Amino acid sequence: QSALTQPASVSGSPGQSITISCAGARSVFGNYDLVSWYQQHPGRAPRLLIYEGIKRPSGVSDRFTGSRPGNTASLTISGLQSEDEADYYCCSFTSRNIWVFGGGTRLTVL
Amino acid sequence: EVQLVQSGAEMKKAGESLKISCKGSPNSFTRHWIGWVRQMPGKGLEWMGVIYPDDSDTRYSPSFQGQVTISADKSLTTAYLQWSSLKASDSAMYYCATPRDSDSSGPFDYWGLGTRVTVSS
Numbered sequence: 001q002s003a004l005t006q007p008a009s010v011s012g013s014p015g016q017s018i019t020i021s022c023a024g025a026r027s028v029f030g031n032y033d034l035v036s037w038y039q040q041h042p043g044r045a046p047r048l049l050i051y052e053g054i055k056r057p058s059g060v061s062d063r064f065t066g067s068r069p070g071n072t073a074s075l076t077i078s079g080l081q082s083e084d085e086a087d088y089y090c091c092s093f094t095s096r097n098i099w100v101f102g103g104g105t106r107l108t109v110l
Numbered sequence: 111e112v113q114l115v116q117s118g119a120e121m122k123k124a125g126e127s128l129k130i131s132c133k134g135s136p137n138s139f140t141r142h143w144i145g146w147v148r149q150m151p152g153k154g155l156e157w158m159g160v161i162y163p164d165d166s167d168t169r170y171s172p173s174f175q176g177q178v179t180i181s182a183d184k185s186l187t188t189a190y191l192q193w194s195s196l197k198a199s200d201s202a203m204y205y206c207a208t209p210r211d212s213d214s215s216g217p218f219d220y221w222g223l224g225t226r227v228t229v230s231s
Binding site for chain 1: 145147154155156157159160169170171172205207210215216217218219221222223224
C-alpha cells in the first residue's frame with residue numbers, strides 16, 4: 001500500500017474534465033512543490049506530465065493541469081480524448097530524500 | 111535528447127544472481143541522477159532508488175534497501191541493478207529513468223523501455 005493515496009479508477013466522457021487526487025501525510029509529501037504526475041499507457045514506459053506540482057514539460061498538452069490544494073495534489077485533464085485512457089501516477093519527494101509513487105489511477109474514457 | 115538503453119529480457123531461476131543495465135548518453139550521464147522503478151505484473155510503479163554516477167551517492171527506498179544493489183560505471187556510462195539471489199517475487203518490469211535537471215534526483219523526464227525479469231521457482 002502506497003503512502004500516497006489515489007483513487008483506483010476514474011472515468012469520463014470525451015470532452016469532459018476529470019480530476020485525480022493524490023493525498024498523503026505531510027511527512028510523506030515533504031515538499032508539496034515537488035509533486036509530479038506520470039501517464040502510462042499499457043505496455044509503454046511512463047511519461048512525465050507535470051512536475052513541481054504545476055509545471056508542464058515541453059510537449060505536454062495544456063489539457064493537463066496540476067494543482068496543490070491544501071494537503072493534496074491534483075491532476076485535472078480537460079477536454080478528455082480517447083488517447084487519454086491510461087494509468088496515472090502521482091509521485092512525491094519525501095522528507096527521507098527519496099521519492100514515492102502513488103498507487104495509480106486507471107482512467108477510462110467512456 | 112537523452113536516451114536510456116536497457117538490457118534485454120531475462121529469464122532466471124530462484125536463487126540465481128542477476129545484473130541488468132541501463133546505458134545513458136555520454137554527455138549527461140555522470141552528473142545526472144539515474145534511478146530504477148519496478149512494475150510488477152498488473153501493478154503500479156514503485157520507486158526503488160537512485161544513483162549519482164559522479165560520486166556513486168546512492169539512495170534506496172526502504173522497501174528495496176538490502177534487496178538490490180544499484181551501481182554505475184562512469185567509463186561505460188552505464189547504471190546497473192543487481193540481485194544476489196533472485197526470488198519469484200522479483201518478476202517484474204524494471205525501468206531506468208533520469209531527470210532533465212542535473213541538480214535533482216527527480217522527477218524522471220527520460221525513461222528506458224524497460225527490462226522484463228522473469229524468475230521461476
